[in-house]
Amino acid sequence: MDHGQRVIAPLKDQVAEAGSTRKPLLLPGVYDALSARLAQAAGFEAIYVTGAGLANSRLGVPDIGLTSVDQLADHVAAISDVVDVPLVVDGDTGFGNAINVRHTVRKLERAGASAIQFEDQIFPKKCGHFAGKAIVPLDEMAGKLQSALDSRRSDDTLIIARTDARATNGPEAAVERANRFVEIGADIIFIEAPTSIEELRLFAEQVDAPLVANMVEGGSTPIVPLDELGELGYSVVLYANAALRSAQRAVTRAYAELKSEGISTALLDDMATWQERQDAVGKPFFDELEQRYAS
Numbered sequence: 001m002d003h004g005q006r007v008i009a010p011l012k013d014q015v016a017e018a019g020s021t022r023k024p025l026l027l028p029g030v031y032d033a034l035s036a037r038l039a040q041a042a043g044f045e046a047i048y049v050t051g052a053g054l055a056n057s058r059l060g061v062p063d064i065g066l067t068s069v070d071q072l073a074d075h076v077a078a079i080s081d082v083v084d085v086p087l088v089v090d091g092d093t094g095f096g097n098a099i100n101v102r103h104t105v106r107k108l109e110r111a112g113a114s115a116i117q118f119e120d121q122i123f124p125k126k127c128g129h130f131a132g133k134a135i136v137p138l139d140e141m142a143g144k145l146q147s148a149l150d151s152r153r154s155d156d157t158l159i160i161a162r163t164d165a166r167a168t169n170g171p172e173a174a175v176e177r178a179n180r181f182v183e184i185g186a187d188i189i190f191i192e193a194p195t196s197i198e199e200l201r202l203f204a205e206q207v208d209a210p211l212v213a214n215m216v217e218g219g220s221t222p223i224v225p226l227d228e229l230g231e232l233g234y235s236v237v238l239y240a241n242a243a244l245r246s247a248q249r250a251v252t253r254a255y256a257e258l259k260s261e262g263i264s265t266a267l268l269d270d271m272a273t274w275q276e277r278q279d280a281v282g283k284p285f286f287d288e289l290e291q292r293y294a295s
Contacts, residue, residue: 065124
């Protein structure tokens with residue numbers, strides 16, 4: 001879809017520039033096609049398709065591994081169809097073993113993913129900031145990552161290797177896994193749920209690769225300013241569910257007001273206007289198409 005004249009750099013170039021300038025690439029989490037449109041309109045040049053967002057918004061369930069690869073691929077395709085910016089996609093565990101990972105990479109590439117993230121939890125997985133996680137053996141994860149790298153059709157499709165070993169086995173185990181993932185050839189490394197700024201610094205010092213910092217409000221990791229994360233050595237910063245949780249609060253308030261008062265008057269100042277809504281979903285573009293193809 002034509003979204004204007006803004007030129008968007010390939011994700012690989014954005015990540016490289018973020019590392020060289022120590023100005024991290026900030027990725028907002030999107031949970032449907034509308035939120036993706038809004039993120040692009042806000043000026044973000046890449047966005048994160050969150051697995052938790054898919055589970056929460058499409059199925060209304062927690063992030064505990066209940067979504068399927070087909071649901072994820074359909075979700076990514078719908079988002080890809082309405083934005084031009086690169087999509088970083090949460091591929092969870094790859095939905096099985098190394099063979100399943102191959103299938104997942106192929107489907108998500110076709111759907112429009114520019115990068116795919118895989119984690120080393122057992123299947124089914126849990127949110128990285130939930131208790132009770134378990135991880136697969138390192139050699140098993142190594143095979144899954146190698147499968148992902150071998151299966152991508154384009155070297156421009158980045159593979160992000162995530163480890164949840166910090167929570168299950170401690171910081172040293174997380175560093176060991178991260179460095180193994182670097183040796184295998186992962187493009188970006190994601191150590192989930194460090195518990196302090198000291199651990200964030202430790203991981204950046206001991207892993208020589210582009211790194212992800214995941215800022216989860218109320219989660220295990222402290223919220224650190226973007227520039228400080230850049231100085232620590234992080235190239236990518238996620239705010240995976242800030243928008244979804246903000247929307248949840250706003251919708252809850254709207255329903256409570258309607259139920260209580262039976263009218264929406266008190267909500268008008270917080271609502272998008274009628275025209276803002278139509279603009280957000282591209283109605284002027286489709287109006288122009290209708291005129292172009294009118295008989």
